[in-house]
Amino acid sequence: MKKTWIILPLVSLTCGIHAQEKKTVSPAADTTYNLQEVVIQTARKARPQITKLDVPMKYLPLSVNGIESKSLEIRGIRNIQDAVRFMPGIRIQTSYGAFQQISVRGFDHAVLMIDGVRDERSAINNSYPVPDLSAVESIELLKGPASVLYGHSAVGGILNIVRKAPTERQTLNARVAYGSFENKEATLGVGGKLLGPVNYYANVNYADQTGWRNNGNRRFSGYLALNAQLTSNDFIDIRTGFNRDYYGTEIGLPDIMTQDIYNTSDNQLYLHKNDMLPGLDKTARYNNESDFMRNYSWNISGQYTHQFSESMKLVDRLSFTSDDINYFGTEELDYLESDEPIYNHYYWKSPTEKKYICLDTVYLSFPLRFSHIAKTVSNSLELNGHFYTGEVKHNYMGGYSFVALNRTSYSGYNLGEDVQGPGLYSHVSVYDPHSMGYMVSRFSEATVTHHYANSIYLQDMIELNNQWKILAALRGDFYRYLSAEATTPTGKREYENHGSFNRVRNKALTYRFGAVYLPHPNTSLYASFASFFKPIRTFYRDNVIYVDANGERFNPTRNEEVFKPENGYQAEVGIKYDLNRFLQANASLFYIRKMNSTATLTNSYQTEVDGQTKKLTVIGQVGVQDSKGFDFDVTVTPLPTLAFTLGYGFNDSKIRKMKEVKDPELAQAIYGSDAQAAKDKLNSQEGNWQANVPNQTFYAYGSYTIPKGWLKNLEFHISSSYTGKVYRNTANSTWFDPYWITDMGASYTVNNHVHLTVNVNNLFNKSYYNQALGNQLVPSMPRNFQVALSYTL
Template sequence: MKLPLTLFFGLGLTLTTTLHAQDGQPKREYTNFQDTTFQLSEISVTAKRPMQVEVMKLGVPAAYLPVTTNTLPSRLLANHGITNIQDAARFLPGVRVQTSYGAFQQISIRGFDHSIIMVDGVRDERSSINNSYPFMDLTSVERIELLKGPASVLYGQSAVGGVLNIVRKAPTAQQHVNARVAYGSYQNLQTTLGFGGRLFGPINYSANFNYQTQDGWRDNAMRRLSGYLALGGKLSEADELDIRIGALRDFYPTEIGLPDVMPADIYRTADDTKAYDRGDMLPGLDKKARYNSESDFMYNRNFNASVMWRHTFGEAARLTDKLSYTYDDIDYFGTEDLAYLTSDKPIYKHYYKSGNRKVYINLDSLRYDFPLRFEHIARTWNNQLELNGRFATGSVKHNYLGGYSLIGLYRNSFSGYDLGQDVYGPGLTGQGSVYNPHSIGWMDTRFSKAFVSRIYMHGFYLQDLLELNEKLKVLLAGRYDLYSYKRLSGVPTIDGRAEFDMPADSLFTHTATGAFSFRTGLVYIPVQPLSLFASVGSYFKPDNTTYSEDTRYFDRNGQEFFPNKDSRKIFDPERGIQVEAGARYELSEMLSADFSLFYINRENERRYMADKGDVINGETLDKDVVGQVGRMDSRGFDVELTYRPVRGLSLTAGYGYTDARLRKIATNPYLDGENLVGKRYAYSPLHSFYVYADYTIREGVLRGLGFNFDVTYQDEVYRNFSNTSTFPSYWMTDASISYRLPNRVRLRLNVNNVFNTDYYNQALGSQYVPGMPRNFLISAAYSL
């Protein structure tokens, strides 16, 4: 805890010193500012007016809101050569991105892995049911915003821990052109072109195109192609229109990593001496070697469009309607398991013990198992209708927002899991060398079944920020959600294609849930640069479990219960409470600081405990076992400090402490919960830290010369709930140097992983994927 205590002490000393320096200055008055953006969080800092934030869509200064926000502007992304969400997340306290299978990304915030993801303020509803899918590249992004704390009242179910919003570039009347070409290690080629300005009449536009190819340091070649167009403007003094269209077609390599770490202590057959400990990686592996099958692939195709119309009646009322549609297709085939050859006979040089039995293992050869074929096609409709404005009752000023949201998610998942029938070819039974991986032969695939699911959500919400006086503000908010889910599995496909005949609605199983959530907050402003806040809110996450005759069900007390096929709700929703307190400080453009303490409690956690065919306590199970058995909580704090001591220099440091643990679990014959209580939650580091600096020389013969560096730290990350498997902690350092020529061209050299750190941050089962070693990127960018 030395690092967080030092940071906290330094922050407190800085705030105290600066507050004394500000004593006696005249107070700045707040005026009701109008803002035409419709975003999760917009922050601008000037010398003439206080920082603005649209995170609650109320158009008031950030100092008035009981929330914690962090923003990564496009300038930071460009300076540090960031185009992927997993790289950007390193600079958001309390956030971690888990990557698997090569491109599936799962975001956790403050220890919770079902964080809501939004694009331009629109929920990606896949976040709430399967928070793991490829993300768009960030070349068309204006900024990335993070709202932490009890956000569910505004953004709906499952918004626990925080909400991440990716804000794309808005149409603008200013003519501009931006072009960038980059080339780097492992044949990394990037080309980006952006332009915009006045189109005709009041309509402005902004467009962006990006293409990237990379062979990859482990021969995991990747191709990304995306396009984006935004149109809009003020049609009249009262009416505003915004249209956004985006599309991408990406190809990713699947990634199964290196052969398994040791499944147990490994002994030599010849003399019974120990050779390796459980969890050891086999020595001598070539980390550049690629073990995937030659037939593996993954495509992601996406099209999205939104239309926003806003009519302003005056300061008292502004009506906004935003309709959006997204089509997303994830097409995947991968051989996922690398298994060492084993035998009950002493024919190999090593063995391990399974109970009282010796299992002999060949550490020189691999069997390629479990080729997995699926395709997820998701179509999402989202409509938000909102009314917001300002009015006064006596001396109290009200900043209100009321709204209704409607979401429909149509998801069809196709699978080809019947090996030999759905997956066939010589590679199906392939074997290869551990130290010299080679082709195991081709495979072809087809689909045999479809899984059909439908989600509908209606949300009604109202919030009001009351300005009681200059120093005291109160936020009151409430939301009611109606959620329904239906599904049907095992639908036959047509001729092995991703097609099927839609079954009758009566064949689907259904669940339905309604829930109320609230939020209240208090803000106190003792002096103008400083605001103190506290807030408390509830949240819920619907449970989508539907009845199956092949499943046994246990409640949160560990008792078995017996639903039937007509049950509209098998388990209660996950519920919880979020509490947060913090401080925000803003001194002109020179110094800003944010600090927040948080506590989050989650009840009714559901978990699969055993599968059909497992042997538990000597019993071979004839059904799957699932139960709602646990309570977990997350507690900690975040701090971020930005300092600009001189013109052209910016220093930012952040630290996150997140202690997420399982606190209670109901035991039953199929789950020994006593050994899990108190264990750290998986995929959530206890400590995370970052510091980055940007400096550009503004005068003299070296004018235009820039330097950037960043250092990040990720603590040890547990990979399972028993805390027996981990990603080790590591530090990472990146740096760059750039020079702006008189012709508006900026040349830049980025060096990533400067000290060639050896690290692991993703895996497939026990097959670890090594991180990229030191690499470089040279770019030339033009802006007008």
């Protein structure tokens, strides 16, 4: 098909233009020339949704990273933990084989969003499964506190997963893949014009794998999106998706040594503390046959946009999510122990007491049964646009949002009653593990919780002139949390007769102020200061003594808030540089401080109650944490067929201070007679690294496509990532060692439609660990491959 083009000189300077056929012409001014189809290449990226304001990124004092679906697809990435390897300053910790917990810029439990809608589960201090990425268009990472944009608990950053939007263009994407350890995947995506003004995109994905450690995971998901330009001023977008995922769960290998281990025969040192048993089979699976984890979820959202004028529009977004997690896992593997010398090894339990230990056998000491059923409704109404005061342009956004999460958690922790069967407490060989029988389980308790958040917010990005931009943002949040215990008389996932609700009520004003200076249109320098808050969902217990942020003892009100929210701020400076399609670079330097963290000060405070000595726990809001560091990313595209990206993040994320308890009676119980020595011991955590946070992250990836010749359209890609040391507890006594992972692959395209891709992951067969259950480390996958065949229209 031929097209007639009139190409302006400005376009020719900013876009790379490649014509399939060149013609020699005379410079006649009144001649129209017919050219073959033209491909215009540009490095301009879609504006991130996560920033909300409809202005260029270089105008905003924010740090945002992103990765597009094309980069994920060519590398065969369908899991979120693999995708974030290519973003600086972020790590996802996986536990039980299914649950993900996100840390950004040194702080755990970062907020996750889908299409700009908060997954409210991520604001609760536990982990959760994340669906596959088969229908994803891009992933966006907003680094630093974002409470002023998205509400409570957004401390270190926010991760936004953007799903594919419908377009008028007819699309078809079919993909099948096969990989190591019987990893099989099939995806089908179709889209285009449906009827009248309605466009659609639909995607279905199925994955089934035996798995490197025989987990037997299966994932099934679907996605449907519709949009329509109803009138010239009215646009609607509706999206719905579901997933039905099964995970085999993962409890890892038997414990690393918690103490030095000695031979009983000659008293010689056999293993050091934190050593792993020698000779373990890393593919060996110690789970019970009854273990399972299911996650069934579905969601629907609708967004309506009304354009009042070129300078004003109204956006209303309504969403509903239903999520069902159902879990039973063997969990703890304990070695057999005895006070008598009946085993071949021992350790010193105290300076004068030996404990004999059997390193040949473990027993299933604590199977865990729980389930979470969560339903979330959210709505946001935003008015945004621009106006002028004199020659100063204001890009504004104001809105109101409401979120309600109703979550019921069921548990069956009473072993022997809630969990029964021959597998309970069964003994399993360390070197030849086999299930010793099934287990059956029931639920004995339920916890009913309600989370409500109402927020009003306003932002203004002020363009003073071509060089100076100012951002001012305020948000008021009103948060309520209710929790009550209930009975489960049938043992199933149903409850009755829940008690009265405990209640937490918080309100907070958060802000962000920043300035941007553009000495050149390609260069943006910025500085910003932002605040955040995070509710603490703790209620009064009779066996606990409470200490406030000033170190004073206090008596909370029953059924009401105990501790004030955690709060803090971030200061950040950065630079952004964009040289057309050739070079894009971003760098930032940050400091985040979080106050009002809680800590257990002692478990052995003794007092007289009704003539009896009672032992109590003392919990204080005495911790101060901070994270300081820098990150940068650079993308270079010297040729249309050659691109290279690298990024680096450094976090000095530590516990900075443990405030002193001032109450004399409590101080005596906590610090003892040698007060200074006890204080030093208690405060020994000061300066310790925060748990689950890498001190460094680095990634680099590049690709090259042969542009002509008989190997035309043959593409090569390579990627490498580094994760620094990760401490697994606040005492810094256990950790994951640093590791590099390098992947490589090639792709060949036939007739612009058929693609054959081969990837080899963990190319150098690196042995490493990056997840654990307690002291039970989970080996990561060795070298593996995937072959994928896809058809794209």
